[in-house]
Every structure is written in structure tokens, then in C-alpha cells.
Amino acid sequence: MKEAVVLQEQYRKIDFLKIKKKQKRIRFVKGMLFLLPSMILFSVFLFYPMARTLYLSFFLTDNSGATTVFVGLDNFKNIFTSPIFLKSLQSTFLFVLYTVPGTIVISLFLAVIANEKLKGISLFRMIFSSTMGISVAAASVFWMFLFHPTMGWFNQLLEAVGLEAIGWLTDPKWALISVSISTIWMNLGFTFLILLGGLQSIDSHLYESAEIDGASYLYKLRRITIPMLSPTLFFVITVSFINAFQTFGQIDMLTRGGPQNETNLLVYSIYQEAFENYQYGTASAQAVVLFVIILLMTLLQFKLGERKVHYQ
């Protein structure tokens, strides 16, 4: 009798476990079904291409991109001894150096002055964020005119004050700077919007109590605004860095990498190597370099921003 009861109990336990297991499986299938569309697309258009790029970087290819000869690390050796690619890397880093601080400082200034409660402030906010709605192609067209050697406003202005005209996009000394200026303008809208959002989420009590203590405007800016804004600032800086490394459109529209490869930024160099010279192997090696740079930037963001950025 006793044994029978025990047995029954065991059966019940097994049943219970079975049901629990089944439920677990159902929950797993359900979760996967909700995530499947994203996972498939990530695999096809992100993970597979990344692996494939790495694979291609070890091969020579024919014109259609099919692999022909395994060459090991030769593609990497080639690009790192190629003066054109090294120039491209140098230009890319200079471009990042010009555009990131410029974008951050100007948009921070704009966000701070647009954060005041004044009549008509929403109009100013709209104007400041407007470049976010202006595409790279359109912005390039606008700036192309401003940079125009004879009709452009910059040279007209120089002429008016009696200075010599500058070949903004054709002079190797100026081209990268000109492209950087127009890029800063293109980035301002987005950066401004994020920073303004960050400013508005700062607790106003902090300012009120500082005011009671008689703190000056600049003191409040330095001691409350900037520290409280640091997570947002950090995010914007990282995003700007990554965007700068991925710049393509304005190069294609304004300079096509010239003059003398001065503005041949990394992504433009990859594009040319792959889709104009059909050198998919070396182009892939360059893409791997780009990937490593972005990877390091993102890891740095997670590492440094760990305390500030919560994902779970």
C-alpha cells in the first residue's frame, strides 16, 4: 500500500515536472517567435556580412566579387603600406578631430541658450534642430554654392574685406576643413535636440536652491548644468565619433575624395575600392579596419558609461 502511494506521488511529480517543462518550452518558442523577424534580418544583413567581409579580406576576387586566390594577410599588408590608404586614415582622424569638438561645443551653446523660458523660444528650437531634417544631399548642394569659387558667399565676403579668394573645395589645404565645416552644420540639429532634452530633464530644484544662495549664471552652468548633463554629453560625443567615421554622402557630393585625396575618408575609400576599382579583397580589409575602430569606440562607450547607461 505504502509503496503504491509513493509511486503515485512520484507520478504526480513527474507529471508536474513534465507540464512545467512543456510550459517552459512553449514560453521559449513564443519568445523566439516575437524575436525571430529581427534576428533573421540581423543575421542576413549584419552578422553574415561582417563575417563575410572578414573572409573576403583574406582573398583576391574577380570583378563580380567571387573569391579567387587566398592571400592570407596580404591585403592588410597592402593597405597599410599604401600611401593612399594611410592618407585616407589620416584624413579620417583629422576629420573626426575637426568635426566632433566643433559639433559638441556649438550645439551645447545652442542648447543652453534655447533652454531658457522665453517667449517664442519654440521657434528658435525649431530653427536650431532644423538641420536634422535636411538630408546630406540637400545640405551638400547648399554648401556647394556657399563654397563656390566666384559666386559663393564665402569668397564674396573675403573679396569685400579685400582678402584673396580661397579654393574652398579645390585647394588641398582647405578642402578637408571646408567639408568639416559643412558636416558640423549638418550634425548640429540632432546633437542640439538630444542635448536640449538632456538639459530639460535636469531637476529645476537644483537651480532654485542655487539661486537662493545667490549663485551666478556661469556658476550654475559650471556646477549644475554641465555635471548633470554629463551622461547625455557622453552619449552625444560617442554618437558623433561613430558618425564621423561613417561619413560618406557629403564627400561624394562635394569633393569625390579630392583634391589629392585630401578628403578621401575611410568609407569613401572603401566605396571606391569596391565599386569603382572592383578590388573587393582590399576594400574588405579596409572595412575590417573601420569595423575595428567603431567596435573600440562602442566598447569604450559601454565601459566608461557603465554607471550612467542602464540597459537592464
Add this chain to the structure above:
Amino acid sequence: MTMSISKKLVFYLLLTVSALLLFAPAIVAFLMSFMSSQDILTGKILPETWTLDNYIKAFERFPLFGYLMNSFIVSLLITLGQLLLSSMAAYAFVFLEFKGRDTLFFIFIATMMIPFEASIIPNFQTIRGLDLLNTYTGLSLPFFAVAFGTFLLRQHFKQIPKELKEASEITGMGDVKFYLTVVLPVAKTSLVTLGVYGFLTSWNMYLWPLLSTTDDTVRTVQIGLKQLQSQEQLNEWGVIMAGGLIVVLPTLILLFLGQKKLQKGLTEGAIK
């Protein structure tokens, strides 16, 4: 908080000067698009006579209307795809508990480390291999899945009380029904934010449309503008500017309408 009048004046001065400087390139383009080519060549700042000729020419010489439609279709497809996929993924991460969820979440984070620009070569080959070059599908499909959208929606889904989910389970409501009838309506604002952002970025895409289209039937307006710029004579700046303004008008309107939501939504998605 009250401000003294002099302080207010300083702020208004700073705001106005900044706004003028910032908006100058767009204003110049706007004015030029209404100028005759003679006005442009003589370096006028304001048009002597306002004319719509440049706009008429831009539409006549280029299939601009078709380009606009293409951009509209592609952007709409991407926006809808992103909303659907991101909301489904965010739902799984917030409301479903299953083995491997954290690993999958980590994979989503990892996707942010892979720049699309670094994987264009295989992507081009894939789309070509699937015979999807010069199709709306080929233009939009690679952008349906976005980690950013998933994170943004996840933040908002998390604010929905867990009790609602428990109650729905007791009444025997399935997950699909709960997702469709409770979660999506409640999170409407954040869906709109993501939608506006998705539309803006897809409308402004440049590199991928350049690679994946070779004929006019599906070409987007950004690439059309590149064509316009490279084919026009240099003294036809008015036509080019008119083209540029047509390209930015839809996104500027969308941005102005959704600016407040965008600012709030993006900050939350980015920082929290």
C-alpha cells in the same frame, strides 16, 4: 524664476544671431530657388523678380515626382517595418520570460557595434544575388531590424504595469492579443516618436540607395539630387536649389510637427 530685462535682451540677441547664422545656408538656397539665372549670376541677394521657373524646370528635366514617390514608398516601408519588428522584439524583452533572453538581448546590443558602412560589400552581393537590386524591397529590407528602436520601445513598455499582464493571463488573453490590444495602444506616443525618427533617417539615406539602384524607376530623391547637381550646368544654380528645397520640405515639415516628441523620446531612448 524671473529674468531682468537686460538679461532677456542678451538672450534674445544670442538666439537671433545664432538662428540667422545657422539658417543662412537654407535661406540662401530658398531665395536662390526663386531667382532668375541672371539674378544669380549678378550676385543678387534678394530675387529681383520672384519666379517659379526653377521649380518648373526641375520637375521637367528630371523625373523628380517619381523620385519623390520612390522615396516616400521606401521610407514608409522602412518605418512600418521598424515599428513592427522593434515593437515585437521589445515586447519579448519586457513581457516574456524564457531561457536565453539575456543572451539575445546581448546580441541586440552587439548589433550596434557593427556599422552598416563596414558591411556594404556583402550586403550588395546578397541583394544582387536575391535579384533585389532596383526594387523597393532591396532598398528597404536591410533596415527593418534596428536595435535602437527596440531599446527605445522597451523603455516605454517597461512603464506598463506588470499587473496588466498578469490580469490578461488570468482572463486567458494570449500574448498576441495582449500585444495588439493593450501594449501597442498604450505605447502610441513612443511608436510615433520612433516612426518620425525612422522616416527622417530613411528619407535622408544616401549610400545604400546609391549602391542598390541603377535605374530611374526606383531611384530615391537623394540620388536624384546628386544627378541633378552633377548634370546641371554651373549657371543653373536656381534649378539645383529648387531641387534641394523640394527634397528637404517633407522632412522639415515632419521634424517641425514632431520636434517635441522626438526630443523627449530620443533623449529617453539614448540615456536611460
